[in-house]
Amino acid sequence: MMSAHAPDPTGTRPVRFGVNYTPRTGWFHSWLDLDLDAVGEDLAAIASLGADHVRIFPLWPLLQPNRTLIRPRGLDDVRAVVDVAATVGLDVVVDALQGHLSSFDFIPSWLTTWHRRNMFTDPEVVTATAALVRALAERVAGAPNLLGLTLGNEVNQFSASNHPDPDAVDVEQASTWTATLLDAARQGAPRGLHTVANYDAAWFMDDHAFTPDQSAELGDATVVHSWIFDGTGQRYGARSYEVAHRAEYYLELARAFSPAPQRPLWLQEVGAPRSILEEADVPWFVRSTVETSLDCPELWGITWWCSHDVSRDLADFPPLEHTLGLFDEHGRIKGAGEAFRDAIAGARESTPPAPRGRAIALPVGPDPLLRRSAAAPGGSVFEEWMDASRAGERPTVEVVRESAEVRAGDTRTGGAAATRMGA
Template sequence: MSEALAPLPRTVRFGVNHTPRQGWFHSWLDLDLDAVGEDLAAIAAIGADHVRIFPLWTLLQPNRSLIRSRALDDVRAVVDVAAGVGLDVVVDALQGHLSSFDFVPSWLTSWHRRNMFTDPEVVASTARLVGELTDRLAGAPNLLGMTIGNEVNQFSASNHPDPDPLSPSQAEAWTRTMLDAAEERAPGLLHTVANYDAAWLLDDHAFTPDQSATLGAATVVHSWVFDGTGQRYGGRSHEVAHRAEYYLELARGFSRDARRPLWLQEVGAPRNVLEEADVPWFVERTVANVLDCPDLWGVTWWCSHDVSEDLADFPPLEHTLGLFDAQGRLKPAGAAFRDAIAAAAEAPSPAPRGTAVELAVGEDPLLHRSAAAPGGSVFEAWMEASRAGERPTVHVLREHAQARAGDSRTGGAAATRAAR
């Protein structure tokens, strides 16, 4: 195993995923820039330096051959408002899924059903949207980059009610096409792919860890303790407090670039596994623990504002995830995040990590990812080492994976430890 590189001096970026307090993402239908500005000023006031915003695909491209110029102008206007309060912006270029609701344009549904990832006309039209949106934003000095969707990979998942099936090679080709469309219009920015954790933990998922850890300018993770961590170990457990840190180290294990940035692009405090009184503890511990991960680019909290109770059919937790309530008042979670940002300014750069927990995946990307999921052998070994104070990381072991195959949740995939 190669010798660990010395840590580089770094400043971690802190941001917030913006959920508009007025009208949620439906507010793009009748954009109120004054209300947006109030939201963004409140975010800046707690010490955040960037926001991630989510224009809806259905509004940007209501027909496969129609990209609405006015809708692109609206996105640029929000980016400019953010600049006015000192915030940089990341723009999600494809919004197919948000907070349990799908926003897939009508030209991909019912009588017009096509595979969004593999149909050549659909892929070309979608890439055109990514390119034209990026082009409209490229001159903004506060544009950090584009993200490709918000967990759009969920549309391919085997547990989706109406999946768009594809192979890993097709998933990689689609991702490259979308990222290239952004890079061509705004070269050198932080263009990334925003997959949810099935890419890392679901054995049969076509979007793979290797794709997330090699494509785009940074490796993005979305860490949610309602993935079984909170249910299995308890809301105030060591596993819950260290879940995001573990996920970042798992992501690092798949990187082929020793200095590739890691971005905790989504992390939140779900009240379906956390008691309200434990939320400030969770915010503080999560941030403090991920700061011990070398090469951390930033932490972007989910989310800015609670979803209003006036809106129907959301899962109950969506009405509670904000740092601010639906009236714009700072919540204890927001105060904890503000304090964590301030404390991070005094945090030292992390030393190289210690113990390496091995994850055997082989060259076949469909092998043994579930060993890394909550309850899996790799997850358990990492947490055991963490409790012992060993500051573990993950080493992805590709050799001999076939010979070591077995029940990945009971130790069939390697979970041995070796000093780095």
């Protein structure tokens, strides 16, 4: 298994390419009655694209149906899927807390209705979820094709102010929760790339308790999930420059918060939503996204969402969820899959990018909840970056941290209290 920083004697760039695995039969409900033969067929199809890893999503209520019950059979099923992936040459990232998938929430009954508790701050809940993460890590730690664990799929959305029933949390509590669960992953699997996967409220929503600094400092890589239905496609248009460069911008924004120059960046989710794109636009979008993302230093990998379309026999999904796959619900490769396969083949010969050009300043105050919206689609930083990119400057982002005195307009400092953290 290639290390995240392994040197490449050929001089080409060892970027990892993977796919988020959505089972063709039964979607994630297939964990209820796991069919390893069907899993093997799905994973072999993914491997045929030239992908080297998959990200898998065991459902939280099936692994931990009671706060003090972690099912050994459930853990064994996860390990079995990891082992099947090894037979077709795929490494695996295991997501621990599901959590939230394709608009559905999978929260165990001991956290809801009559047993409603805060998943981020209740001490007994945090202890229990850390125990699950540790047990899951221990069960898969011996697999030679394990890349690592991700704490869950966009679990931070449960704390967001726009969630219908948010779990209230502050910045310090969010940081403590993340660090606690990452420590549990490391205890269970000392070797591995363990990460937190926050959706973009952490980067763009001013009042969100999960912050860019947490994403960039906690865990072994900085993870981003880039979706053009975040306002980019709606505002600028499906075939716009902004859509083609959305993931590249997001990666450069994430790199600006990195505490270490060599910290890996992982585009862990990116997909082609037909709510924005016409089907004829999809191959262009796949190629453009891969090509522009490869121009980002420290890019560790690109993991596409997702492997297979959700079957139309399943009810109540948003329509776009039935169209996001690289393969259709019958296992046939789609135009998106062919484009991703070709992009992977082309990227194998890519060389590391040159240093980026002009840095676009992102001012942030002493309170990390302030000013993130300037970086969101339509914000001043986003607009300035896109204008510079369109002009050929290959811009990056630079975080400008202002002291309380500067934020308060203290003229005694003359702005000298601002400190800069280079990208």
